[in-house]
Amino acid sequence: MKCFILLAVVCATIGFSEQAITKEQAIEMYKKLAEECAAKEGASAADIQEAYAKKLPSTTPAKCMHACISEKIGFMKNNKIDVEGNIALAKKVFDNDAAKIQTATDIANECTGETDGDRCEASAKILACMVKAAKSRGVSLDDW
Structure with missing residues (x-):
């Protein structure tokens, strides 16, 4: 479950900056976004801590908080993964590392069928x- 928060951190990094930033700066940006979206979506302090603990959301407000984050960083649009947005983000964050960009593209493409009429449930899926x-690809975002 560590993957999501780190993926979100990576995406937040590129969602806010055209230039490379440190992992620490990305984490701070993610925390700021999480707090803003938690307030907007009614997520609790426990929901925020769950995200910081690198767990998938377990409550509806937590799912909505993640939907908010995903929409703000161009990760999700119209209750579906935004593959083109993900590819654009991957190109920026991975500094044109072709192998990492291809892996990110493959992962995004694999999840194109995941959707739901509810944006919060769509984000969770x-x-x-x-x-x-x-x-399944042996990817650990801890190293990215």
């Missing part, structure tokens, strides 16, 4: 799919 797809 996409996140679960991406964690599973990354894990």
Whole structure:
């Protein structure tokens, strides 16, 4: 479950900056976004801590918080994964590392069928799919 928060951190990094930033700066940006989206979506302090603990969301407000984050960083659009947005983000964050960009593209493409009429549930399904797809490829975002 560590993959989501680190993926979100990576995406937050590129969602806020055209230039490379440190992992620590990305984490701070993610925390700021999480707090903003938690307030907007009614997520609790426990929901935020769950995200910081690198777990998939377990409550509806937590799922909505993640939907908010995903929409703000261009990760999700219209209750579906935004593959083109993910590829654009991957190109920026991975500094045109072709292998990492291809892996990110493959993972995003694998999850295109994940959707739901509810944006919060859609986000949760996409996140679960991406964690599973990354894990099946032996991807650890801890190293990215």
